[in-house]
Amino acid sequence: MNAVTAAKVIPAEPVAAPEPQREVLLKVDNVSLSFGGVKAITNISFDIRKGEIRAIIGPNGAGKTSMLNVINGFYHPQEGTITWRGEVRRKMRPYEAASQGIARTFQNVALFKGMTTLDNIMSGRTLKMHRNFFWQVLHYGPARDEEIAHRRKVEDIIDFLEIQAIRKTPVGKLPYGLQKRVELGRALAMEPELLLLDEPMAGMNLEEKEDMSRFILDVNQEFGTTIALIEHDMGVVMDLSDRVVVLDYGKKIADGPPAEVQASQEVIDAYLGVSH
């Protein structure tokens, strides 16, 4: 984890301690979600503040991914409310979430396999393109100008992620690490306010993890994007995140700055297992 610690030495976290005055971007209150008899999430509340990197951790099956699915509207919780930018609601819908600035990546890469890297990232711009069918048919004038303008933005992202060489490669042919990077690029193309990353470093080697950590920090600092991330690599989580929420069996067992969470007996028990 050398590079990750190195990233910290470069003033990675300008504010080490979370400032309480930062406004709350997203807040979940007493959310419960069950599938038939299986309780995936039980009565969880936490918030995500503007501009922070918020980690969600926990053992397998703790309900982390379900939590993200609730936030961007795939799952509709049975109980509880979600407050997004001050607006309280029972549930989100995927389209709503997307158009109001929530983007995400998936645990097992969900790229559009038949399309090139460029098209995949362009697909993130879908909601920002408005020319209607008839202009699209002609592909001339306003429709083409729009296409070029968005291509420019996408090229910025391609430069940022250093994937110029694979611009025209169908993503199905790319190695796993690069696919993860393209997926991050696609989410960035949406210019989200809140970026949900579901295990962005799963299955990566050290070097790829270092790259990814750098990208995440850069996104957070340069674009000011709020990030919620699920990750199993504790070194990465502790170094990157401002605050950590720990789930176990669908319940929240700890919430706070990394150091505090790390020291919590309950968290240690959840991870190491304890005889009940």
Add this chain to the structure above:
Amino acid sequence: MFYREAGQFKATYEADQALFPIRQDRIAMGIILAVAFVAIPLLANDFFLTSIMIPFLVFSLAAIGLNILTGFAGQLSLGSGAFMGVGAYAAYKLTSIFPDANVIVLVLVSGVFSAGIGAVFGLPSLRIKGLYLAVTTLAAQFFLEWCFIRIPWLYNYNASGAIEIPQREVFGVIVTGAEATPLTRYFVVLAITVGLAILVSNIIRGRIGRSWMMIRDMDIAAELMGVRPLQTKLLAFAVSSYICGVAGAMMVFFWLNAAEPSSYSITLSFQILFMVILGGLGSIAGSFLGAAFIWILPVFLRFLPGLFGVEVAAESIQHVTFMIVGALIIFFLIVEPHGLARLWQIGKQKLRVWPFPY
């Protein structure tokens, strides 16, 4: 070796996003168009035009239509034959009601009816996927075929139950009916097919085409990027059916002169589907290649023995043709399951790096 893009630098995104960004492709396209618009009309006889070129172009357009739905938007459909029929019957009714209107315009408008009906039968696609969707489109096929037989108004209460295309003139030139020359028909069909093919490729490379492919490749992620599944799928159904409808109308107006309900049966749907699969799902060029393979190859094979002066009974030729075409279909699908278009692309890639293997 001839096909190499080294030294062709693109300085603008416009140039990079052009339909044919590589110079050799543009030249090849120019040659193909010149052959189609100049050489063939000058050299071809009536038989070549009516039995080979016109049907080939009509089927190509129908294959493009189905390719939009199945190849780009990923929705399997077995109803393309019926949607072609809707176009044909709509154009026939339109020209009966407005005998003085420009028949080419009517053919293009008839696709709109087909688009509307296609969108209605596309509604189940929101809930049903893959093979199951194919079965629901079969319902469209059978229902529409039933309409063509049972609603006499559609064929103007004609005793034979078929639609017979009346003679129509455009700017003083006879374009439909028995009197129209093959050359005129050929030009009309060619212009419509090429024009619509260009418009379709425009849609494909823009936002709408991308959202179709997003739905095809990963519908959950597409929804997260803000694609609305219902609207996107219905638009694919509508555009696909529009193209199929125009192809169906052209089929009877500029090729067959008369059509029965059985002309637009499930057999036609399968034929179009095979063209799309063999040519290459998700490729406009593939639609042309598939149509050529399924339509031109058998005709060519039938005349092959005659060229060599071999006397073979007509039935034997027919049977042997079926066997050869069937074997070739299997052969090509084993060699390249992604169709002729992919084979063509691999060939181009090999040329680009020649003489090195990669």
